[in-house]
Amino acid sequence: MADIELDERKVKILNAIIKNYLETGEPVGSRTISKYTDLNLSSATIRNEMSDLEELGYIVQPHTSAGRIPSDKGYRFYVNNLIAAKDKEVSDMQEWMIEKTEKMESLLKNVAKMLATNTQYATLVSAPSVVSNKVKFVQLSAVDEHQVLSVVVMDGNIVKNKIIQVEKPLDNETMLKLNMLLNTNLNGLTVDQINLAVISRLKEQAGIHDEIISQVLDTVAETITEDDDLQVYTSGATNIFKYPELADSKKASELLTTFEEKQSLVELLTDNGKTDETGIQVYIGEETPIATMKDCSIVTATYELGDGVKGTIGIVGPKRMDYENVVNNIKSLKGQLDKILKDEDSKT
Amino acid sequence: MADIELDERKVKILNAIIKNYLETGEPVGSRTISKYTDLNLSSATIRNEMSDLEELGYIVQPHTSAGRIPSDKGYRFYVNNLIAAKDKEVSDMQEWMIEKTEKMESLLKNVAKMLATNTQYATLVSAPSVVSNKVKFVQLSAVDEHQVLSVVVMDGNIVKNKIIQVEKPLDNETMLKLNMLLNTNLNGLTVDQINLAVISRLKEQAGIHDEIISQVLDTVAETITEDDDLQVYTSGATNIFKYPELADSKKASELLTTFEEKQSLVELLTDNGKTDETGIQVYIGEETPIATMKDCSIVTATYELGDGVKGTIGIVGPKRMDYENVVNNIKSLKGQLDKILKDEDSKT
DNA sequence: ATTAGCACTCCTCATTAGTGAGTGCTAGCA
DNA sequence: TGCTAGCACTCACTAATGAGGAGTGCTAAT
Numbered sequence: 001m002a003d004i005e006l007d008e009r010k011v012k013i014l015n016a017i018i019k020n021y022l023e024t025g026e027p028v029g030s031r032t033i034s035k036y037t038d039l040n041l042s043s044a045t046i047r048n049e050m051s052d053l054e055e056l057g058y059i060v061q062p063h064t065s066a067g068r069i070p071s072d073k074g075y076r077f078y079v080n081n082l083i084a085a086k087d088k089e090v091s092d093m094q095e096w097m098i099e100k101t102e103k104m105e106s107l108l109k110n111v112a113k114m115l116a117t118n119t120q121y122a123t124l125v126s127a128p129s130v131v132s133n134k135v136k137f138v139q140l141s142a143v144d145e146h147q148v149l150s151v152v153v154m155d156g157n158i159v160k161n162k163i164i165q166v167e168k169p170l171d172n173e174t175m176l177k178l179n180m181l182l183n184t185n186l187n188g189l190t191v192d193q194i195n196l197a198v199i200s201r202l203k204e205q206a207g208i209h210d211e212i213i214s215q216v217l218d219t220v221a222e223t224i225t226e227d228d229d230l231q232v233y234t235s236g237a238t239n240i241f242k243y244p245e246l247a248d249s250k251k252a253s254e255l256l257t258t259f260e261e262k263q264s265l266v267e268l269l270t271d272n273g274k275t276d277e278t279g280i281q282v283y284i285g286e287e288t289p290i291a292t293m294k295d296c297s298i299v300t301a302t303y304e305l306g307d308g309v310k311g312t313i314g315i316v317g318p319k320r321m322d323y324e325n326v327v328n329n330i331k332s333l334k335g336q337l338d339k340i341l342k343d344e345d346s347k348t
Numbered sequence: 349m350a351d352i353e354l355d356e357r358k359v360k361i362l363n364a365i366i367k368n369y370l371e372t373g374e375p376v377g378s379r380t381i382s383k384y385t386d387l388n389l390s391s392a393t394i395r396n397e398m399s400d401l402e403e404l405g406y407i408v409q410p411h412t413s414a415g416r417i418p419s420d421k422g423y424r425f426y427v428n429n430l431i432a433a434k435d436k437e438v439s440d441m442q443e444w445m446i447e448k449t450e451k452m453e454s455l456l457k458n459v460a461k462m463l464a465t466n467t468q469y470a471t472l473v474s475a476p477s478v479v480s481n482k483v484k485f486v487q488l489s490a491v492d493e494h495q496v497l498s499v500v501v502m503d504g505n506i507v508k509n510k511i512i513q514v515e516k517p518l519d520n521e522t523m524l525k526l527n528m529l530l531n532t533n534l535n536g537l538t539v540d541q542i543n544l545a546v547i548s549r550l551k552e553q554a555g556i557h558d559e560i561i562s563q564v565l566d567t568v569a570e571t572i573t574e575d576d577d578l579q580v581y582t583s584g585a586t587n588i589f590k591y592p593e594l595a596d597s598k599k600a601s602e603l604l605t606t607f608e609e610k611q612s613l614v615e616l617l618t619d620n621g622k623t624d625e626t627g628i629q630v631y632i633g634e635e636t637p638i639a640t641m642k643d644c645s646i647v648t649a650t651y652e653l654g655d656g657v658k659g660t661i662g663i664v665g666p667k668r669m670d671y672e673n674v675v676n677n678i679k680s681l682k683g684q685l686d687k688i689l690k691d692e693d694s695k696t
Numbered sequence: 697a698t699t700a701g702c703a704c705t706c707c708t709c710a711t712t713a714g715t716g717a718g719t720g721c722t723a724g725c726a
Numbered sequence: 727t728g729c730t731a732g733c734a735c736t737c738a739c740t741a742a743t744g745a746g747g748a749g750t751g752c753t754a755a756t
Contacts, residue, residue, distance in 0.1 A: 029718050042730050047719065065718050065736045136491060143485040143501050151499055151509070153491050159509045161499070238608050241601035249597070253589035256604065260586050377749050390699050395750065413705045413749050699756075705749085712743075719736075726729085 005056055011081075012039060013049050014058055018070045018078045022320045025244065027067030072285040075297065075319060079282050083324050104128075104158055108233050111313065115333060116236025119326055121317035122259065126269040127231035128303075128311040133158070134190050135224060138182040140216065145169045150220050154191075162223040166212055178213070181206055182220060191225055232262045232269065243318040246295060254292040255316075264290055268298065269312035279303075280331060285319050297321050301330045303337040313337070353404055359429075360387060361397050362406055366418045366426045370668045373593065375415030420633040423645065423667060427630050431672050452476075452506055457581050459661065463681060464584025467674055469665035470607065474617040475579035476651075476659040481506070482538050483572060486530040488564065493517045496564060498571050502539075510571040514560055526561070529554055530568060539573055580610045580617065591666040594643060602640040603664075612638055616646065617660035627651075628679060633667050645669050649678045651685040661685070 006014070016037045020028045030046040050068055053059045058074040061067075070078065108125045115123040137153040148164040185202055186194065199221050206213050237259040240246045246255065258264055267289050283289070283298040293316060300314040313333060315326050354362070364385045368376045378394040398416055401407050406422040409415075418426065456473045463471040485501040496512040518526075533550055534542065547569050554561050585607040588594045594603065606612055615637050631637070631646040641664060648662040661681060663674050
């Protein structure tokens with residue numbers, strides 16, 4: 001791609017500038033590079049090269065007579081061409097942690113937390129979307145005379161429940177019949193297959209005349225289809241204070257509010273098909289779909305739990321984030337999630 | 349109490365200073381008071397009185413030749429003596445919202461959110477502690493050959509569940525027997541009554557020799573006793589950016605981290621018995637039990653769900669928070685929570 | 697007891713000058 | 727032709743200075 005316009009030396013210099021800037025966060029000057037790199041060149045030569053790089057749009061001067069910092073294009077080049085994809089295992093901690101947890105919810109919370117601790121950036125994890133998930137098991141039980149408990153187990157062992165208030169108790173026989181009915185009719189269906197038609201067919205079979213049964217069936221349907229209000233888990237949002245370029249009151253406030261509200265984060269996590277073959281996606285600066293994150297970079301990965309049921313992991317940090325570390329971390333984690341969730345699924 | 353050392357005029361002036369400071373956040377000078385109040389006094393007179401008030405510790409000068417701001421003692425006096433406890437109803441929105449939600453979790457989330465929107469401060473709500481909550485209903489069901497679902501309903505309709513992996517399927521009869529056994533033995537017990545002794549008695553009755561049954565019973569016990577990792581819901585944490593005295597990078601970072609980690613918030617929410625007859629507790633500045641909140645004030649209230657099962661609502665804001673509004677808000681909310689939770693409970 | 701007046705304090709803000717990091721350019725060198 | 731040394735220039739950052747103003751404390755007069 002950009003190989004035509006950049007000779008080897010320019011690439012080396014650009015790389016050096018970015019590496020240095022990632023560490024310090026300060027504009028980097030020609031003298032620094034002249035000493036930092038192994039190509040023995042004077043600062044003057046570097047200056048000429050830097051001038052070229054600036055003209056080509058890879059670096060930028062915050063003001064005349066300051067050093068240079070990478071532009072979005074520069075970062076992009078770095079991410080595309082310069083990251084050594086070392087597949088080294090990222091800490092055993094991860095595996096251990098994942099082994100231990102069994103509930104989806106706490107698993108994802110832990111994933112977010114661990115990733116935040118590991119990277120020192122803000123992280124977000126979305127739960128696998130349930131829309132195309134299948135019903136595995138349904139059960140109604142009489143808790144007491146006026147309350148019926150409806151429990152649904154989905155593929156991937158996601159358990160949902162709801163308590164139904166009923167006017168008068170359901171007798172045992174009806175209960176049994178309903179359970180049979182529900183399981184034979186709903187098992188194997190996905191959430192979006194359970195629509196009004198299915199429900200009314202159920203009601204017919206159960207004896208549509210009974211008001212209570214009708215109500216119960218409605219609630220079961222609700223239990224299943226109820227969207228668990230967009231499950232996004234975040235962690236380490238306050239890490240942004242570690243990066244001066246994001247820590248000023250105004251920016252931090254906006255960013256943290258975005259994180260707190262979670263709503264808009266969904267946009268980020270819904271797979272837009274632009275992920276590359278590794279399933280990992282990097283947004284730099286202006287590329288991000290969320291306005292309040294214009295000064296950030298975001299790395300996301302989608303993980304799968306079989307059958308196209310997908311969730312997403314994301315990391316948000318300053319543009320000068322340690323892309324190498326982050327990408328490796330997220331890649332390793334994605335792999336493990338893919339694995340564990342499929343395993344758990346196949347255990348059934 | 350302080351009635352001896354403060355004559356009526358001083359009280360009026362102190363009140364005026366605090367009111368004014370609550371609004372502006374700026375130190376308030378003698379001239380301002382001289383015009384603001386109805387007691388026609390010149391600024392010089394006010395100055396003398398303020399000098400006295402300062403000596404008595406109710407107000408403080410941030411630096412020589414600045415106006416005065418209330419000290420913690422001043423705020424305390426204000427809260428104790430000067431707040432008009434108008435019991436006016438706080439927005440119908442509240443009731444409406446509470447009616448609508450049925451799940452404890454989303455109910456509390458909404459409470460936190462609404463309170464944050466209403467007051468523009470940060471809020472936290474802890475779920476009712478489950479320790480002394482009673483088991484109402486237990487059920488095991490075979491999801492498939494290798495998985496058994498354990499569901500427990502507690503008083504207040506809190507539902508817990510867990511999936512148990514079993515080596516080989518349990519036959520219907522055993523299942524039925526176990527369910528009978530569990531319900532007759534556990535119903536009505538509180539969480540902390542369910543200890544090892546109870547469990548082993550259960551095992552004995554069920555036929556201790558069976559490894560699988562033993563495992564299943566252990567997991568049921570786990571399901572019940574498992575602490576739902578300290579359920580604290582927060583909202584509006586980013587509101588602190590609205591108050592310059594808290595918004596600087598360092599303080600905001602500390603505060604928000606405290607909120608994000610939630611762990612330490614528990615300290616705040618565990619009832620320490622110091623609440624007054626209304627169940628409402630106000631911490632001002634140094635009085636707060638959490639170090640990072642030394643520059644804040646906190647108002648908490650405990651709500652009950654019968655039988656001494658308690659949860660807490662809290663508001664965190666700057667010391668110059670609108671105590672009157674906050675106290676009223678929280679009082680009204682507490683009342684409604686008390687009511688609704690008891691109602692729901694008595695519906696059983 | 698209250699008030700007017702005045703000197704004083706000290707924060708705030710804008711201006712100024714000094715410093716240094718870093719650049720662009722030019723001329724000289726291999 | 728490519729590299730380098732040198733120099734003038736730019737501009738953010740810092741500290742010092744001073745004017746302005748809000749507010750106080752004290753004193754003397756009412």
